[in-house]
Amino acid sequence: MAEIIVVTSGKGGVGKTTSSASFAAGLALRGHKTAVIDFDVGLRNLDLVLGCERRVVYDLVNVIQDEAKLHQALIRDKRLENLYILPASQTRDKDALTAEGVERVLNELKEEFDYIVCDSPAGIERGAFLALYHADQAVVVVNPEVSSVRDSDRILGILASKSKRAEENAEPVKEHLLLTRYSPEKVEKGDMLSVDDVLEILGIPLLGVIPESEAVLQSSNAGVPVILQEGSHAAEAYKDAVARYLGEEREMRFLQPEKKGLFKRLLGG
Amino acid sequence: MSRPECGCRLKAARFSLPVLHFDRMDPQATTGFIREQMERARALLEDASILLAPAACLSKAMPDEIQVLIQACREERLYPVGLAQGEAAEHWQANSPLRIFHTGNMATLEESTPTVHIQNRCLQQMVRSGQQAMAAEGSLTVLANVSATAEVLARDDIHIYGTLKGKALAGIQGNAQARIICQRFEAELVAIAGHYQLFDEPDPAWFGKPVCISLQDDQLVLQVFDRH
Ligand SMILES: Nc1ncnc2c1ncn2[C@@H]1O[C@H](COP(=O)(O)OP(=O)(O)OP(=O)(O)O)[C@@H](O)[C@H]1O
Numbered sequence: 001m002a003e004i005i006v007v008t009s010g011k012g013g014v015g016k017t018t019s020s021a022s023f024a025a026g027l028a029l030r031g032h033k034t035a036v037i038d039f040d041v042g043l044r045n046l047d048l049v050l051g052c053e054r055r056v057v058y059d060l061v062n063v064i065q066d067e068a069k070l071h072q073a074l075i076r077d078k079r080l081e082n083l084y085i086l087p088a089s090q091t092r093d094k095d096a097l098t099a100e101g102v103e104r105v106l107n108e109l110k111e112e113f114d115y116i117v118c119d120s121p122a123g124i125e126r127g128a129f130l131a132l133y134h135a136d137q138a139v140v141v142v143n144p145e146v147s148s149v150r151d152s153d154r155i156l157g158i159l160a161s162k163s164k165r166a167e168e169n170a171e172p173v174k175e176h177l178l179l180t181r182y183s184p185e186k187v188e189k190g191d192m193l194s195v196d197d198v199l200e201i202l203g204i205p206l207l208g209v210i211p212e213s214e215a216v217l218q219s220s221n222a223g224v225p226v227i228l229q230e231g232s233h234a235a236e237a238y239k240d241a242v243a244r245y246l247g248e249e250r251e252m253r254f255l256q257p258e259k260k261g262l263f264k265r266l267l268g269g
Numbered sequence: 270m271s272r273p274e275c276g277c278r279l280k281a282a283r284f285s286l287p288v289l290h291f292d293r294m295d296p297q298a299t300t301g302f303i304r305e306q307m308e309r310a311r312a313l314l315e316d317a318s319i320l321l322a323p324a325a326c327l328s329k330a331m332p333d334e335i336q337v338l339i340q341a342c343r344e345e346r347l348y349p350v351g352l353a354q355g356e357a358a359e360h361w362q363a364n365s366p367l368r369i370f371h372t373g374n375m376a377t378l379e380e381s382t383p384t385v386h387i388q389n390r391c392l393q394q395m396v397r398s399g400q401q402a403m404a405a406e407g408s409l410t411v412l413a414n415v416s417a418t419a420e421v422l423a424r425d426d427i428h429i430y431g432t433l434k435g436k437a438l439a440g441i442q443g444n445a446q447a448r449i450i451c452q453r454f455e456a457e458l459v460a461i462a463g464h465y466q467l468f469d470e471p472d473p474a475w476f477g478k479p480v481c482i483s484l485q486d487d488q489l490v491l492q493v494f495d496r497h
Pocket residue numbers: 009011012013014015016017018019040120121122180181182210211212213214216217220234
């Protein structure tokens with residue numbers, strides 16, 4: 001049975017799209033047929049991060065409004081045979097998404113895919129609500145700062161009270177914390193909340209900690225999900241998170257400031 | 270009496286509303302006072318329904334003066350819905366759209382119906398920012414944290430077996446015996462039977478400690494359980 005995963009946060013610019021792209025690519029890398037949907041109507045950029053913006057012909061709104069068939073709008077990733085992208089529209093506004101339309105698209109996707117990853121827009125309004133409403137699991141993306149944690153707490157409240165699962169009194173949406181843009185140096189100096197601080201406030205299981213990394217910007221400019229950027233810490237951390245999601249045990253990495261090598265220390269670097 | 274075919278029911282109920290007492294017709298002074306109170310307890314007062322309690326010396330107020338005063342309250346987002354009993358109340362009832370709330374009658378109503386309905390609530394999950402959880406007919410127990418800006422309310426006691434970071438309002442219908450007990454106190458605001466206190470500066474005397482709050486002689490008393 002297909003699983004619907006929402007990647008959400010409340011606050012904007014914390015790394016939802018970056019995480020949606022890498023998480024979906026990670027699931028595809030592990031052999032699962034995965035679709036990733038951009039719910040950020042009007043501000044689409046998932047297609048940019050995945051490097052398929054030139055291949056967008058139809059989008060989510062076209063499918064919802066019966067202007068195109070689902071398989072016409074789905075874009076198959078060039079690198080990963082198991083990964084498909086359903087882009088958002090750049091020209092329409094958020095009202096073009098309807099609850100029934102979204103449900104129909106998700107039901108159709110469920111027949112074909114193992115995982116459906118929904119990249120939520122920021123905020124707690126309509127777009128974000130439609131992205132999380134059908135979720136089975138939620139990856140809550142949080143930056144280690146008070147305002148991001150507060151907004152995520154609100155989103156968790158909405159998941160627990162207004163999602164379809166909550167409305168139908170079904171088993172609650174399974175929640176995962178993905179802490180991104182983590183900088184152990186700043187935590188050590190007291191300029192950033194630590195993993196434990198965030199866990200204490202939000203009280204949900206930790207799926208992963210993605211370090212602040214220049215590789216993220218480089219790879220999104222190149223249109224490659226950062227998880228494919230071999231050797232970068234962010235890629236390793238995303239791979240760990242995907243493995244944990246699939247039930248494997250992995251130790252948390254990149255939580256301590258990087259120790260400088262002996263040579264660098266000798267050279268005073 | 271229940272008549273399901275029309276979807277209506279009539280039941281006796283008691284509400285406790287804040288009562289605004291005043292002894293002169295000075296909308297400006299009233300506005301100033303309301304703003305001051307709002308600053309201290311916006312969460313409690315904003316958009317609240319209130320009763321007006323004009324002092325006895327105001328039993329000759331002119332209808333248009335009364336209207337101006339009601340309007341002044343509304344502009345500050347407090348909504349007068351009736352009059353508290355008192356010497357001037359009859360005159361105000363005759364000269365305004367407000368009706369007298371007969372609290373005395375309600376008390377007798379309660380005496381003649383001794384079956385007090387108690388319905389306690391227990392929550393397993395966190396009460397998160399932006400959420401509100403209420404036990405309207407009894408006590409509320411929360412087995413997890415109450416996040417910053419979240420609100421928990423109960424007619425009777427509130428027990429929190431986690432950290433209270435948000436707001437807790439016990440005895441919301443006037444039960445002065447109600448208590449608030451929490452494992453870890455980091456609250457923004459607590460209130461018992463309408464007596465509230467804001468905590469904008471964390472005081473190491475109680476911050477992060479297990480605390481019991483009760484009302485004694487109209488004063489909130491904060492008691493820290495020190496296990497040492
Ligand atoms: N681990 C990271 N290290 C460094 N930069 C990052 C990291 N994660 C995300 N970023 C950067 O943060 C910015 C916002 O990321 P992204 O677009 O994924 O956020 P978003 O939550 O989807 O934003 P929006 O709310 O606008 O949809 C981007 O410039 C991205 O490159």
